[in-house]
Amino acid sequence: MLPDFTILRPRAVTDACALLAEHGTDAAAYAGGTELLLAMKLGQAAPRYLVDLKDVPGLDTLGVRGDALRIGALVTHRQLELSAEVGAVLPALVELERQLANPRIRSSGTVGGNLASGRPHSDLATFLIAAEATVSTVSATDPPRTIDAAELMVAPFETVLAPDELVVAVQVPVPPPGTTLAHERFILVERPAVTVTVRLETAEGVVTGARVVAGAATPIPTELPGAADALLGLPVDGGPEAVGPAGAAAAAQVTVAAGIDEDYARHLVSVLVRRAAGTALANLIP
Incomplete structure (x- = not known):
């Protein structure tokens, strides 16, 4: 059984960050919940407040913008798998996504949650480092920043993200010819x-x-x-x-x-x- 918790539903990224800042270590953000809820079931996490990001606008964009593929934090693995636009510029990413877990997990698990969890077995994290990707974040107390994918994780299940900081998007450079x-x-x-x-x-x-x-x-x-x-x-x-x-x-x-x-x-x-x-x-x- 899951421990008792209260769900908070912000309607903007700034509101979500403010809630995380207000409740500190008692709060955790989630969208698909595939990583967090499992940790809670196993007794590895027990946040009193879950900040639900599913209705926050602007976090679900997916597409090529200029010379980079922009992947919003709420984009699911299934969306990446099925995207013709992604397949046209990064077919290896589509093939990777097809191999993850199962369709149910891929349909709920999000890119932002995968990276923010700091799990060392993340296929996506390995790929994004090789692809020279960057991660965009926002917080309640500091200016937005861009982090190299290679610098996001510092230890198993530990990232450089501050407690009130959220991943909002990933930018993957479109590979040039050759x-x-x-x-x-x-x-x-x-x-x-x-x-x-x-x-x-x-x-x-x-x-x-x-x-x-x-x-x-x-x-x-x-x-x-x-x-x-x-x-x-x-x-x-x-x-x-x-x-x-x-x-x-x-x-x-x-x-x-x-x-x-x-x-x-x-x-x-x-x-x-x-x-x-x-x-x-x-x-x-x-």
């Missing part, structure tokens, strides 16, 4: 055991820039620059064997979270880096 992303995951039971996203930039048939991010098996989603460096200079048509050194570099560099079999986790990270890098290269072949 740039692609690929995401891989390995799942045990219900949660991914390892997530990996690879972003490649190419020019004249070779890799000129790379970003490799691993999550779930790590304390928080983490960049692996050694693996990225191993991809630089590879020919686009190099084949599966060309990405082997990147997998080895990833296994050597990754920091494995406590309580996880380290050798097994390193092996999985290596395999998924090779798979994601191979898929990214294949996407660039005409």
Whole structure:
């Protein structure tokens, strides 16, 4: 059974932030509730006030604005999965969303809630770091700010967000020609055991820039620059064997979270880096 709580329904972002500031640690914001309500059922959280964001206007925008895809905090995983506009600019994100949980969860879980929860097994957080995304926030006491996705999470279930601060949107740069992303995951039971996203930039048939991010098996989603460096200079048509050194570099560099079999986790990270890098290269072949 859930503990007793009172639902508060603001009608503006500023009102929501003010309620969070007023009630402090006794309050929590929610929309889909897929993360918060589970934590409450497990006794991991017991807020006395739930600030319901579902009727707050302006948080559900989704679409390309200029050179970036803007994803409002209330956009659900299912909306991302089904969006033709998202699929046209970030097909790897659509494919990622298709693999999450089940349609019921994807239809209620929101992008903002996923990121604000600070869960280290978030596929989306891993992807957004590799995609060089930023997160827009507002609060009751400080000016709005823009946070690099790579800097949002600081520890498992802990972010840089202030108690009265809300995620309002995510901006993902539209990959320019010659740039692609690929995401891989390995799942045990219900949660991914390892997530990996690879972003490649190419020019004249070779890799000129790379970003490799691993999550779930790590304390928080983490960049692996050694693996990225191993991809630089590879020919686009190099084949599966060309990405082997990147997998080895990833296994050597990754920091494995406590309580996880380290050798097994390193092996999985290596395999998924090779798979994601191979898929990214294949996407660039005409």
